[in-house]
Amino acid sequence: MIKLPFLCISAVCAGVLFLRYDTTAAPCEPACITSEAGLTSQPQARVVSSPASDSSTSDWSLITEEEIVRDQGVHPPEFYPKPPIGAPTIKVNQPDASKPIKSPVTIEIEFQAEDGATIIPSSIRITYGWLEIDITQRVLAHAKLTPEGLRATNAKLPQGHHSVTLKVADSKGRVASKVLEFTVV
Structure with missing residues (x-):
């Protein structure tokens, strides 16, 4: 099941x-x-799906100033739960969170299922900040989502430090979670 x-x-x-x-x-x-x-x-x-597009023609806002203000002052969780054994993995290819980035950004995420399972693209959930503001539909409106990953271009972000959490499930019901923290200059 x-x-x-x-x-x-x-x-x-x-x-x-x-x-x-x-x-x-x-x-x-x-x-x-x-x-x-x-x-x-x-x-x-x-299930609602948007046309697979590259969004390369116009910028779009990933996070609004109001959402940043709402998220300020909230303390991060003390721990992150361990994923179940055999859970899929999420790899962030872009943006490179190890250094400050400039807006607009390209988002490129790779999913990898384990143990013969497959990724269920419709299970993706993307939240912003420690308040977990759901931005899934905003991202999907500008992204190409496949079982292999997600790609969106021209995402505008205000300057500052940001935290985005990605979650996706596989066909065996195991959920992967990845927190991406980065700074926009």
Whole structure:
């Protein structure tokens, strides 16, 4: 049985659904959701894919100034959990986090599955900072995503220190996680 993270509703506040990924939850039957306005809808799940593009024609914002401000002052976790044995690996080819980088940047990530498993591209999750602001859809709108990796060009980033966490699962339900910290000058 493949065990992948499920998207769960964690709260409804002022008509806004707050969603979270849960790796321990079991899939459940769709339920009707009633909004504060009394409208009832049947949730639908679907995979959305953007056209594979190189995004080489225009710059786009990976992180906004408001997201940086929200993330400031939050302390990083004291530890990072160990990945399960046989979990896929995530290799960051670009940007080179060992030295300061200039915006816009090219993002090139490589995935490697282990033990005969395959990478599930739709499982990718990309978050910014210690508050884990989900920027997955923003990146995917400008990226080419395959089971081998992800590539996006012309991502604009404000100056400063940044932390991005990448997660991806394989066909055996094992999740890899990679924290990329870098400085933009």
